Amino acid sequence: MSDVKVKVGILGASGYTGAELVRILAHHAAAEIVLLTADRRAGRPFGEVFPHLAHLNLPTMIRIDEADWDSVDFIFCALPHGTTQEVIAGLPGHIKVVDLSADFRLFDAATYKEWYGAEHAARELQKEVVYGLTELHREKVAKARIVANPGCYPTPVQLSLTPLLEQKLVLAQDIIVDAKSGATGAGRSPKEGLLFAEVTEGIHAYGTGGHRHAPEIEQGLAWASGEDVVINFSPHLMPMSRGILESIYVKMADGVTPEQIHEVLAKRYAGEPFVRVLPFGATPQTRHVRGSNYxxxxxVKDRVPGRVIIVAVEDNLVKGASGQAVQNMNVMMGLPETMGLEIEPLFP
Amino acid sequence: MSDVKVKVGILGASGYTGAELVRILAHHAAAEIVLLTADRRAGRPFGEVFPHLAHLNLPTMIRIDEADWDSVDFIFCALPHGTTQEVIAGLPGHIKVVDLSADFRLFDAATYKEWYGAEHAARELQKEVVYGLTELHREKVAKARIVANPGCYPTPVQLSLTPLLEQKLVLAQDIIVDAKSGATGAGRSPKEGLLFAEVTEGIHAYGTGGHRHAPEIEQGLAWASGEDVVINFSPHLMPMSRGILESIYVKMADGVTPEQIHEVLAKRYAGEPFVRVLPFGATPQTRHVRGSNYxxxxxVKDRVPGRVIIVAVEDNLVKGASGQAVQNMNVMMGLPETMGLEIEPLFP
Amino acid sequence: MSDVKVKVGILGASGYTGAELVRILAHHAAAEIVLLTADRRAGRPFGEVFPHLAHLNLPTMIRIDEADWDSVDFIFCALPHGTTQEVIAGLPGHIKVVDLSADFRLFDAATYKEWYGAEHAARELQKEVVYGLTELHREKVAKARIVANPGCYPTPVQLSLTPLLEQKLVLAQDIIVDAKSGATGAGRSPKEGLLFAEVTEGIHAYGTGGHRHAPEIEQGLAWASGEDVVINFSPHLMPMSRGILESIYVKMADGVTPEQIHEVLAKRYAGEPFVRVLPFGATPQTRHVRGSNYxxxxxVKDRVPGRVIIVAVEDNLVKGASGQAVQNMNVMMGLPETMGLEIEPLFP
Amino acid sequence: MSDVKVKVGILGASGYTGAELVRILAHHAAAEIVLLTADRRAGRPFGEVFPHLAHLNLPTMIRIDEADWDSVDFIFCALPHGTTQEVIAGLPGHIKVVDLSADFRLFDAATYKEWYGAEHAARELQKEVVYGLTELHREKVAKARIVANPGCYPTPVQLSLTPLLEQKLVLAQDIIVDAKSGATGAGRSPKEGLLFAEVTEGIHAYGTGGHRHAPEIEQGLAWASGEDVVINFSPHLMPMSRGILESIYVKMADGVTPEQIHEVLAKRYAGEPFVRVLPFGATPQTRHVRGSNYxxxxxVKDRVPGRVIIVAVEDNLVKGASGQAVQNMNVMMGLPETMGLEIEPLFP
Structure with missing residues (x-):
């Protein structure tokens, strides 16, 4: 690591993941923000869109077509899916990219088309993309030019089940993921259903049986298990800003005990800085990871014989988006993986 | 129904379910509150404990041992479990009772002892108790002197699964109930874990695999299916006051379709004033039943073949407690079942 | 009051105040909803827009120009300000109207123009309009054909100060109203600043020194005091759906004591069904009026000599909008004033 | 600043301010936590009480009487008021102290007794105490052995008014401070009034005209103005964890304009790392400082001639408590003032 900082650009900086990237990178010892784009808000200072960061010394937001790519080493792409493919395809080859959209997460063209309703616009590029769930694909990430940052929902469930499926400790079929997410997962675009008065003091299911993160999860679990996987994925919208909790209900292979399940996960993640396995029987709270990359x-033992319950939490904007993106950048640039991410959870 | 109103007493009136009983009964055309007890707060006006109802003309709270039972026709017992058995056993026989505690909900003595850690103090009385999930046991409730009002969690899941288990449309094994509850479900006694700053902006599982409502649900599902049932019941604490949402994951019997499941439920509850089955594929929100008895x-169709998802909601303090208690009183006293309960949900 | 029910129409039914009107009128013994309009959502059932009321038997929403005015006796107009004037001017004379918009609240043409930036489109009509703060203008309301329903913020402060200004117990100058409102006060139209994630867990001032309710309050206080009034009105947006709390800081006239202030208010509202003055020194909570018309x-005594603090609360959607609108309808139609409004607060 | 880290102890570590001290000090380059006390929870690991920080390598909590003072350079005292005086009086003289309780904030013995109902137990010690509102008393703080850390409410109002009172730009009389605080301000001890269901979705005033922070504010304003000050201080409890917003209503001296007020404040704090004055007319949000020391x-211009409105926000647990405490430690130990406090606000 030299004294020269990585020159970082953030495309689509006016959304929540953009703000989180700025928050994290502001104190990153080896990165410097040199470019912020936001097409609709071009020309405005970042602090007008996110006043909590107005005191930082940041470039004014510009349109993407105004960007000087020569001055940039690394791009975080936080654009809406669909437009992303074209933008990334047009970037010069010296720029490494972490893409936070869904555009490069599905590696099967047919699956992409089925869930996003259109042909992929950059299938060639897909071949060089690496799926950036850092703990599971670290070595590939280190060599990648383009990393597809995982979706918020797919991260905790893949971390929870991959070691178990790899060792055939749980069945790849009959997996139920009951997920609960804070409202920032839906972004900052105004919609009636996201108004405070519509979200507070209640919970509801949405996208039940048909959420776009389902195929991404299934893809990851298939990689782990070596067989096709179809899961039940049922997300719910919660009256909180941040946080995802996933209650994962699985069947164990014959003779496997919940204690074994726990032991395997605890061992697997013992050396990981951002993944912690609680003592057997304990369950985590989303508020204990808020604002952090953990x-x-x-x-937990289930009352139903042969079943086990795994509960996993993350902050959807950090490990579920911008934190993992920076973690990936660190790995891609040969920097210490935790750099800039040593941020403690904010509780209460 | 004569002009003479039912003289109602509420034991343990200073908790949330007590307040809800008062709120509902205040405008009940055929009931009159003549007795309020609250041992620790005896001598204080009800409006001091619940200022939102201070304008009502209510009796001062007294200790239970000060009660004049001759002036009372009907008792709602909202005491903590454990103490309840003795109190109800000591009531004169002319008084009908709805008990909101857990003390008479489990009809098997061994199960009671297993989950509550003590012998039941009134097993004889248990024989005349009827389990008061009104829609499922209406005829028995009509003839009962003592009704055990169901727990908040057991109500939606039994309403959802009983018709299906009775007709063998879903399997009695492998039932997963992922439940999310507002904080009032834990009562009004001050505990660190229920403080605003500990509950807001987060979610966590609790009692996973070991909540006391599990055996109550299993009992009801066993009645419906005719076989022993062990379920996965996983409750979560949500940052909201009121409301329970249950995501119920079940396997269908061979050849059964989700559409059939929907049709059977829709037919079963078509004439019920308080249970509504949404159009196929739609899922409900807790905020749309807040404050009401609905x-x-x-x-919803699951992506996993052979599975179906049922999502059910209620207000835990109304249909999950005090509303269903009044509904039971109406049935027991030969009054119109909806009397006093024609209260619309408060949204937003 | 005859057996024939008032045939009621609600214009602009798809907003929060529309939903509240429906919630209240659904159980009104002498009114019947025969017309619901919502231009953008015409043709859709009301229950699609407000699922919590989907079980009610309501007319499908239509466009205003489709309305059959002959079948309507009474209109609640919940349209945006600006468009309202024209619509009400075009209604046939047999229809009585409560207008919930701001269009007819300011009786001085110049003030209207100053704050709303346009000439009033129906100044002639203004002459027959009565300002409907029911408790203060009941007799005029009883004879009115068109009532301008007060704004949410102006209601509690006028109720608090009018009796005091009439008797010259407090100074008409130097009045500070620090107001805190829930998010429903801003309506249901999607805006970034009203998203859950933008409103939860924080508070901010808005419209400080320049909110459009200031001139309405000043008008009412001028009526009470007989002199021109300019107030400091500082609203704040709170992370809650419903409720307004106003902390009102005033100077007393020489020799007046806070106890006297209390006594005058207590006497003035002793017979009022919807206004309650708490014991001296006690302050109210918004959550204790939620969902009700109270x-x-x-x-409270101030530490600063010569000053007194008055704290007043209401539910902005009920007494601050739809509840007071129904209260006015009752008065205008010669019905018991509390009819349909005997709804207890929902707490917790 | 040498390589040797300051050995820090935290007394009363199991409360919210204790947790915040740990969160901040965990990444402080020149401090090391060597002692944590919590009498009721002695013997338990810190991570059991605050699981969000369980991954940190921290000493087990012990009782105060078990502390080895020789190994400690610096104490943060986060004990309840009352007990604090005795504890601090008993500390060896080589230890510097920041006291977060109210015990040493009031410098007048009579005022202390009036508000806390008892004689001060360590009046002699009071003479060497410095009041630690860092920006206002930095030079004295630098030389102090014992610093009384300001209360949460007194911090923003003193920062807002001190420069104005010093220059006689606003009147020292007739100051109204309408304050709104999150629930953490009331601590972590379980009380009915702090339960989630009691705090959510509502606001209420408390301690109106009689809160213990009033004399502390008055003391600071008297220092600034050179005259006795009696203020109106009206706090309100908000449904949020963190944050204080103060709406401050003052009269300007003859001829002074709001623009001048703004300019004086902007100049005064131009070089301050933690105090930011917004552009004239703009008002701040508590959520934009959450988790930070800002x-x-x-x-804002008032509509009432001669008046001005100042709105100030902070995070009550950071600048209002633990953040300012660390800021004071930095000053007292000759460290860079911002060390450990370069934490960005967490929004949303």
Missing amino acids: VLIGV | VLIGV | VLIGV | VLIGV
Whole structure:
């Protein structure tokens, strides 16, 4: 690591993940923000859009077509899916990229088309993309030019189940993921259903049986298990800003005990800075990871014989988006993986 | 129904379910509150404990041992479990009772002892108790002197699954109930874990695999299916006051379709004033039943073949407690079942 | 009051005040909803827009120009300000109207123009309009054809100060109203600043020194005091759906004591069904009026000699909008004033 | 600043301010936590009480009487008021102290007794105490052995008014401070009034005209103005964890304009790392300082001639408590004042 800082650009900086990237990178010892784009808000200072960061010394937001790519080493792309493919395809080859959209997460063209309703616009590029769930794909990430940052929902469940499926400790079929997310997961675009008065003091299911993160999860679990996987994925919208909790209900292979499940996960993540497996029987709270890059995993015995319950939490904007993106940048640039991410959870 | 009103007493009136009973009964055309007890707060006006109802003309709270039972026709017992058995056993026989505690909900003595850690103090009385999930046991409730009002969690899941288990449309094994509850479900006694700053902006699981409502649910599902049932019941604490949402994951019997599941539920509850089955594929929100006695049920197709998802909601303090208690009183006293309960949900 | 029910129409039914009107009128013994309009959502059932009321038997929403005015006796107009004037001017004379918009609240043409930036489109009509703060203008309301329903903020402060200004107990100058409102006060139109994640867990001032309710309050206080009034009105947006709390800081006239202030208010509202003055020194909570038509007023001694603090609360959607609108309808139609409004607060 | 880290002890570590001290000090480059006390929870690991920080390598909590003072350079005292005086009086003289309780904030013995109902137990010690509102008393803090850390409410208002009173730009009489605080301000001890269901979705005033922070504010304003000050201080409890917003209503001296007020404040704090004065007319939000040590101040023109409105926000647990405490430690130990406090606000 030299004294020269990585020159970082953030495309689509006016959304919540953009703000989180800025918050994290502001104190990153080896990165410097040199470019912020936001097409609709071009020309405005970042602090007008996110006053909590107005005191930082940041470039004014510009349109993407105004960007001087020569001055940039690294791009975080936080654009809406769909437009992303074209933008990334047009970037010069010296720029490494972490893409926070869904555009490069599905590696099967047919699956992409089925869930996003259109042909992928940059299938060639897909071949060089690496799926950036850092703890599971670290070595590939280190060599990648383009990393597809995982979706918020897919991160905790893949961390929870991948080691178990790899060792055939749980069945790849019959997996139920009951997920609960804070409202920032839906972004900052105004919609009636996201108004405070519509979200506070209540909970509801949405996208039940048909959420776009389902195929991404299934893809990851298939990689782990070596077989096709179809899961039940049922997300719910919660009256909180940040946080995802996933209650994962699985069947164990014959003879496997919940205690074994716990032991395997605890061992797997013992050396990981951002993944903590709680003592057997304990379950985590989303508020205990708020604002941080941690994932907490708990393993609990089920009353139903042969079943086990895994509960995992993360902050959807950090480990579920911008934190993991920076973690990936660190790995891609040969920097210490935790750099800039040593931020403690904010509780209460 | 004569002009003479039912003289009602509420034991343990200073908790949330007590306040809800008062709120509902205040405008009940055929009931009159003549007795309020609250041992620790005896001598204080009810409006001091619940200022939102201070304008009502209510009796001062007294100790139970000061009660004049001759002036009372009907008792709602909202005491903590454990103490309840003795109190109800000591009531004169002319008084009908709805008990909101857990003391008479489990009809098997061994199960009671297993979950509550003590012998039941009034097993004889248990024989004349009827389990008061009104829609499922209405005829028995009509003839009962003592009704055990169901727990908040057991109500939606039993309404959802009983018709299906009775007709063998879903399997009695492998039932997963992922439940999310507002904080009032834990009562009004001060505890660190229930402080605003500990509950807001987060979610966590609790009692996973070991909540006391599990055996109550299993008992009801066993009645419906005719076989022993062990379920996965996983409750979560949500940052909201009121409301329970249950995501119920079940396997269908061979050849059964989700559409059939929906049709059976829709037919079963077509004539019920307080249970509404949404159009197929739609899921309900807790905020749409807040403050009301409604249960809403949605049926959704699962991506996993052979599975179906049922999502049900209620207000835990109304249909999950005091509302259903009044509904039971109406049935027991030969009054119109909806009397006093024609209260619309408060949204937003 | 005859057996024939008032045929009621609600214009602009798809907003929060529309939903509240429906909630209240659904159980009104002498009114029947025969017309619901919502231009953008015409043709859709009301229950699609407000699922919590989907079980009610309501007319489908239509466009205003489709309305059959002959079948309507009474209109609640919940349209945006600006468009309202024209619509009401075009209604046939047999229809009585309560207008919930701001269009007819300011009786001085110049003031209207100053604050709303346009000439009033129906100044002639203004002459027959009565300002509907029911408790203060009941007799005029009883004879009115068109009533301008007060704004949410102006209601508690006028109730608090009018009796005091009439008797010259407090100074008409130097009045400070620090107001805190829930998010429903801003309506249901999607805006970034009203998203859950933008409103939760924080408070901010808005419209400080320049909110459009200031001239309406000043008008009412001028009526009471007989002199021109300019107030400091500082509203704040709170992370809650419903409720307004106003902390009102005033100077007393020489020799007046806070106890006297309390006594005058207590006497004035002793017979009022919806206004309660708390014991001296006690202050009210918004959550104790949620969902109800009550206003609670507390009077507290200030540490600064010669000053007194008055704290008043209401539910902005009920007494601050739809509840007071129904209260006015009752008065205008010669019905019991509390009819349909005997709804207890929902707490917790 | 040498390589040797300051050995820090935290007394009363199990409360919210204790947790915040740990969160901040965990990444402080020149401090090391060597002692944590918590009498009721002695013997338990810190991470059991605050699981969000369980991954940190911290000493087990012990009782105060078990402390080895020789190994400690610096104490943060976060004990309840009353007990604090005795504890601090008993500390060896080589230890510097920041006291977060109220015990040494009032410098007048009679005022202390009036508000706390008892004689001060360590009046002699009071003479060497410095009041630690860092920006206002930095030079004295630098030389102090014992610093009384300001209360949460007194911090923003003193920062807002001190420069104005010093220059006689506003009147020292007739000051109204309408304050709104999150629930953490009331601590972590379980009380009915702090339960989630009692705090959510509502606001209420408390301690109106009689809160213990009033004399502390008055003391500071008297220092600034050179005359006795009696203020109106009206706090309100908000449904949020963190944050204080103060709306401050003052009269300007003859001929002074709001723009001048703004300019004076902007100049005064131009070089301060933690105090930001917004552009004239803009008002701040508590959510934009959450988790950080910032104070934001806005100045707005009032409609009432001669008056000005100042709105100031902070995070009550950071600048209002633990953040300012660390800021004071930095000053007292000759460290860079911002060390450990370069934490960005967490929004949303």
